[in-house]
Amino acid sequence: MNENNNNAQPQHPPFRGMGGNWGVDSNGYYGEFGGAFIPEMLQPNVDALKACYKEIINSYEFKQEFIDLLKNYVGRPSPLYFAKRLSERYGAKIYLKREDLNHTGSHKVNNTIGQILLAKKMGKSRIIAETGAGQHGVATATVCALMNLECVVYMGATDIERQMPNVKRMEMLGAKVVPAESGNKTLKDATNEALRDWINNPEDTYYLIGSVVGPHPYPEIVAKFQSVVSEEIGWQLDEQIGRTAPDYIIACVGGGSNAAGVFYHYLDDTNVKLIGVEASGMGIHTNETAASMACGDVGFIHGSKTLLMQDDDGQITEPYSISAGLDYPGIGPLHSHLFKTGRATYIDATDREALDAAYLLTKIEGIIPALESAHALAALEKIQFKPNDVVVVNISGRGDKDMDTYINELEKSQ
Amino acid sequence: MNRLQQKLNDKKENLLTIYFTAGYPELNDTGTIVKELEAAGTDIIEIGMPFSDPVADGPTIQASSLKALHNGMSIKVLLEQLKAIKSEVNIPILLMGYINPIWKYGVEKFMADCEAAGVSGLILPDIPLDEFKTDYEVLYKKHHLSSVFLVTPQTSDERICAYDEACTGFIYMVSSASTTGANKTVDTEKQVAYYNRVKSLNLKNPTQIGFNIKDKASFERACRYANGGIIGSAFIKKLSEEGDLKVKVREFVAGIQ
Numbered sequence: 001m002n003e004n005n006n007n008a009q010p011q012h013p014p015f016r017g018m019g020g021n022w023g024v025d026s027n028g029y030y031g032e033f034g035g036a037f038i039p040e041m042l043q044p045n046v047d048a049l050k051a052c053y054k055e056i057i058n059s060y061e062f063k064q065e066f067i068d069l070l071k072n073y074v075g076r077p078s079p080l081y082f083a084k085r086l087s088e089r090y091g092a093k094i095y096l097k098r099e100d101l102n103h104t105g106s107h108k109v110n111n112t113i114g115q116i117l118l119a120k121k122m123g124k125s126r127i128i129a130e131t132g133a134g135q136h137g138v139a140t141a142t143v144c145a146l147m148n149l150e151c152v153v154y155m156g157a158t159d160i161e162r163q164m165p166n167v168k169r170m171e172m173l174g175a176k177v178v179p180a181e182s183g184n185k186t187l188k189d190a191t192n193e194a195l196r197d198w199i200n201n202p203e204d205t206y207y208l209i210g211s212v213v214g215p216h217p218y219p220e221i222v223a224k225f226q227s228v229v230s231e232e233i234g235w236q237l238d239e240q241i242g243r244t245a246p247d248y249i250i251a252c253v254g255g256g257s258n259a260a261g262v263f264y265h266y267l268d269d270t271n272v273k274l275i276g277v278e279a280s281g282m283g284i285h286t287n288e289t290a291a292s293m294a295c296g297d298v299g300f301i302h303g304s305k306t307l308l309m310q311d312d313d314g315q316i317t318e319p320y321s322i323s324a325g326l327d328y329p330g331i332g333p334l335h336s337h338l339f340k341t342g343r344a345t346y347i348d349a350t351d352r353e354a355l356d357a358a359y360l361l362t363k364i365e366g367i368i369p370a371l372e373s374a375h376a377l378a379a380l381e382k383i384q385f386k387p388n389d390v391v392v393v394n395i396s397g398r399g400d401k402d403m404d405t406y407i408n409e410l411e412k413s414q
Numbered sequence: 415m416n417r418l419q420q421k422l423n424d425k426k427e428n429l430l431t432i433y434f435t436a437g438y439p440e441l442n443d444t445g446t447i448v449k450e451l452e453a454a455g456t457d458i459i460e461i462g463m464p465f466s467d468p469v470a471d472g473p474t475i476q477a478s479s480l481k482a483l484h485n486g487m488s489i490k491v492l493l494e495q496l497k498a499i500k501s502e503v504n505i506p507i508l509l510m511g512y513i514n515p516i517w518k519y520g521v522e523k524f525m526a527d528c529e530a531a532g533v534s535g536l537i538l539p540d541i542p543l544d545e546f547k548t549d550y551e552v553l554y555k556k557h558h559l560s561s562v563f564l565v566t567p568q569t570s571d572e573r574i575c576a577y578d579e580a581c582t583g584f585i586y587m588v589s590s591a592s593t594t595g596a597n598k599t600v601d602t603e604k605q606v607a608y609y610n611r612v613k614s615l616n617l618k619n620p621t622q623i624g625f626n627i628k629d630k631a632s633f634e635r636a637c638r639y640a641n642g643g644i645i646g647s648a649f650i651k652k653l654s655e656e657g658d659l660k661v662k663v664r665e666f667v668a669g670i671q
């Protein structure tokens with residue numbers, strides 16, 4: 001990437017292939033994980049997507065539109081900010097990748113821009129999505145407004161309550177928000193409802209999935225659209241410190257899309273330590289947790305073979321985290337593979353640790369992160385850095401949607 | 415030949431298959447429901463193994479699954495219940511379920527225990543055909559289990575024929591694009607075109623139509639286009655009414671035939 005030394009803009013075409021060892025195989029697997037375990041009712045739609053996505057997203061026209069919207073609509077590239085006071089505190093050179101500054105307030109929009117263009121090219125007129133924190137729902141409602149497409153967002157009733165500002169935003173953007181009332185009424189249940197909708201509407205509807213989860217080819221598509229994040233980090237670091245790779249990359253992991261995006265171009269560079277941070281809620285030794293890797297084993301969820309939390313009878317466990325976006329019992333198959341092979345390390349942060357990390361960043365850097373991203377920041381407490389280590393933490397989203405929680409928790413502790 | 419294949423061999427039309435969720439309404443109702451369905455003249459029984467996240471099911475079966483899980487139903491409990499009544503019933507029994515609990519139980523152990531419990535076949539909708547062929551088919555054969563596959567109005571001729579090749583039971587024709595029990599208005603013209611399309615393929619296996627078959631009229635209509643019909647949500651609804659379990663089962667079947 002050295003040729004970009006003096007350029008403010010990335011010259012790379014998007015979607016360079018994922019590192020040879022880490023891409024999905026021709027059957028849709030990352031190692032032993034992935035695949036498409038879906039009933040026949042969904043098969044024709046998933047097959048249609050599989051048949052056309054590569055050609056569409058690799059076309060010149062698509063790339064031009066994608067790059068243009070990311071730049072002029074989303075506001076990319078997002079800054080890579082050297083956090084001086086945070087660095088002093090943790091004794092390393094800490095850079096924050098500011099996905100919180102994107103239009104709509106998180107990394108989710110990178111994916112929705114890509115998928116909405118794909119849906120349009122496929123001739124679909126109705127868009128459905130699931131959402132947890134509401135960030136993916138807002139990003140989907142936004143691109144649907146932009147493209148004049150009908151939008152239905154499924155959201156767990158619990159999440160509707162705890163992320164009300166995002167519900168109102170979606171509605172203002174013209175989306176219909178449908179509460180999911182099953183299970184714990186969170187992200188898993190919203191995803192179930194979205195899949196049911198797709199079964200019932202197989203012809204005109206495109207399912208715009210929000211993370212690197214679901215049946216093949218979704219995990220690959222979403223990872224590719226999010227890969228723009230690590231693409232930028234390469235030339236931004238080069239510009240700022242004359243090297244293209246950091247020593248550490250840290251991201252929170254719900255389904256795993258912001259982590260996939262920020263890891264993507266560094267997967268083959270084993271000098272870069274990749275750290276995913278799961279939400280462990282009240283702790284991994286309690287039943288109130290969403291740490292799918294720490295507490296889960298191999299199974300099938302939402303069409304994918306992957307690691308998930310389940311009981312001895314193979315019933316999926318209801319997860320818990322203070323962060324709606326991480327409150328999911330599974331994990332994208334790419335991450336199961338990175339975990340199994342040891343290429344990435346996964347640790348966890350509790351509700352309390354995430355809250356403390358959020359308050360700290362707010363105080364010393366003037367950035368209020370999303371509760372999800374706060375889990376990535378909490379990892380800084382848990383890693384022993386060397387003074388010259390270059391560390392990139394992905395700030396996947398901003399904290400506006402979480403203000404109620406932040407204020408309530410502050411008042412509680414006073 | 416297992417019991418299912420024998421039945422399909424002996425009876426070519428008006429096959430009545432009834433579905434219920436194991437462990438619903440009460441944990442130990444399985445034996446009673448199976449026996450009463452057989453006595454009432456049902457041809458085939460399909461038992462759903464409850465799962466926490468039944469993505470292909472509508473509200474009725476979601477609710478029965480949840481209740482069944484609360485009641486303590488599991489694969490282990492169900493297979494023990496079926497084993498206990500094995501010598502008392504002759505009706506072919508199929509199990510239907512999502513893959514995760516089966517995977518957790520152990521796929522090979524599951525198949526072996528199904529055979530020991532007198533189960534004739536399996537419907538595992540989230541196993542893709544390719545995976546079925548590479549990993550599952552030999553186990554079905556080894557344990558004398560018939561395979562049943564779903565097709566929908568959106569399934570291409572080519573795929574229907576591929577399913578028919580792999581199938582050793584019947585082809586389960588999903589009547590319209592929907593989850594189970596959806597009370598959707600369907601375009602009957604389109605539906606008839608789909609039924610006729612499947613018929614014209616001259617499949618080697620018999621066919622049965624399921625999803626939205628809920629009463630005598632819809633059952634009879636299904637039987638005009640296929641070898642039989644499958645009733646699920648409507649039967650679950652009947653079971654959830656007040657009254658004696660045996661009477662409800664008999665009344666329901668009598669109302670169909």
Ligand SMILES: Cc1ncc(COP(=O)(O)O)c(C=O)c1O
Pocket residue numbers: 106107108132133134135136210211212252253254255256257258259324325326370372373396397398
């Ligand atoms: C700001 C933010 N970060 C992270 C996530 C978690 O998703 P993923 O793991 O796919 O990045 C979410 C999901 O809602 C989110 O809103």
